[in-house]
Amino acid sequence: MLSCRVVRRHLATAFLLLILAIPCTATAQTTQADWPPELTEIWEPEPAVVTPGAGNAPPSDAIVLFGSEDLSAWESARGGPAPWRVADGAFTVVPASGGIRTVQKFENVQLHIEFRTVSEIRGEGQGRSNSGVFFHEQYEVQVLDSYQNRTYSNGQAGSVYKQHAPLVNASKPPGSWQTYDIFFEAPAFSPDGRLIKPAFVTVVHNGVLIQNHVEVRGRTEYIGLPAYEAHGPGAIALQDHGNPVSFRNIWIREL
Secondary structure (H helix, E strand, O other), X not given: OOOHHHHHHHHHHHHHHHHHHOOHHHHOOOOHHHOOHHHHOOOOOOOOOOOOOOOOOOOOOOEEEEOOOOOXXXXXXXXXXXXXXXXXXXXXXXXXXXXXEEOOOEOOEEEEEEEEOOOOOXXXXXXXXXXXXXXXXXXXXXXOOOOOOOOXXXXXXXXXXXXXXXXXXXXXXXXXEEEEEEEEEOOEEOOOOOEXXXXXXXXEEOOEEEEEEEEEOOOOOOOOOOXXXXXXXXXXXXXXXXXXXXXXXXEEEEO
8 A cells, every 4th residue: 555655746746747738828827836845846766876986986887898807898890809908907909900899789878988098109190099989880089199299170089080079188198097988879760771860979088078969970981971871789899090009997887
């Protein structure tokens, strides 16, 4: 048998939904000061409890893609085990070995990833610690050493590559550990392959908002304009661009 408290909660929620459904002209005639406060309280559903991680630890509902020991959650984009080097709680791109991708596939996610650019400066522009984080293996957030390193704005660190320049350059000096917290909303397609909703991405770089829910215009292209092709869930991929960029503490939450 339901308690009086539970009954009151359900009645308040039903009342609120009813009021929200009434046209504005009708609600304007009521005196809101006379409403009981319960009319604007929503009790159900109750949000799930997630325990935040202490320090750099992931939250309780996260999937750990790399903690400190192995690349078992990853595979080579060419097939087989991930070939990158693991040492000292991080892993590093092995140039010319090819990119890697997650074994598991995802759609809408929150991704936390830490990366370290090469401490010894070699080259300039796109040649300095170039890599990338790809969603569905095709929508790239650029990884680059953009500390006092000018390149085209929609190709620097934190850009949605060749689509959106970051709002600001929040890069740390070469050799520093840096963080991306990326919120990715996957595109949606109709059964016949038409685009219903584009992808959107938000990026926080080293605690600074640099991409604010920007629309992804299609697959990342180096040459030409982006476009969409219908797809389902996809892997997270990291790029081998010939530079020994390192990564650590990678976790993901499905949204």
